[in-house]
């Protein structure tokens with residue numbers, strides 16, 4: 001039997017809307033329904049916690065208050081505004097999409113689901129969120145939070161990472177979108193997933209959807225959602241060189257495609273090198289290494305890859321001309337350095 005019978009879902013809007021209107025958190029992007037604001041917030045919130053996003057969001061809008069400003073921004077400035085948020089392709093796509101809006105829609109954010117979906121970096125979730133919140137269209141925004149809620153409410157055993165499960169849940173949800181309150185319904189589901197029906201330890205006793213929740217009725221909330229077994233991440237070992245010449249640190253730029261495309265990085269080579277080999281690498285890069293100072297090992301996890309990094313701080317007496325050298329203020333203000341590398345400066349401050 002198709003588990004997506006309407007009965008369990010149909011009561012959700014009337015249960016969730018009053019609860020949401022009373023309990024919603026006051027977040028900066030909820031103060032209006034301006035598509036630019038909702039869009040930027042939704043892109044920032046992908047893979048990132050609300051608390052971490054608020055400061056970035058406020059700063060981003062201060063510097064780039066509208067779509068035109070974003071479309072015309074200097075890519076270096078964009079990377080700097082995004083520094084530390086990770087998944088940098090998000091901000092590059094934001095700008096591409098802003099340029100699309102300027103070129104194809106006269107600078108006005110499109111108001112149909114199909115046109116929103118065509119913007120760079122906008123997948124089904126983001127398109128559903130913007131369409132429902134900004135334009136009151138009955139389009140679901142199905143992310144991990146919503147999948148978790150629905151799989152618990154239906155006690156659905158199908159893995160939520162399967163596209164077929166996502167499609168079935170989105171279609172079932174769209175059938176019950178309450179006309180006139182579509183935006184609030186989308187946000188009510190997001191809010192429930194973030195504050196009540198959380199991944200671990202859902203607060204069922206305080207949940208407005210408890211009366212229709214099968215997992216709760218069966219005492220099995222902790223068993224959902226079901227996920228497919230995880231694939232192992234690929235491990236890459238690297239030696240990172242923190243070349244320090246009179247307080248200036250060497251940087252280089254990553255290639256324009258692939259992981260962390262176009263961002264700045266500390267020079268690095270594959271494998272884990274000992275001190276002598278690390279010094280030889282510094283010399284090969286054109287610097288004049290004097291002595292190794294300290295070494296630490298740290299890892300950084302991306303979606304599919306884990307970097308296991310051994311970082312050598314090497315004091316140099318001559319700068320390599322082919323590398324860019326930056327002092328503390330430039331490192332802070334000018335160059336966008338991914339967290340994978342920036343973590344070594346915190347270590348440097350502790351040493």
Ligand code: SF4
Pocket residue numbers: 149152153196197198202203204205207208209210213215216221
């Ligand atoms: S009753 Fe519990 S498991 Fe069911 S939706 Fe509410 S919080 Fe989630």
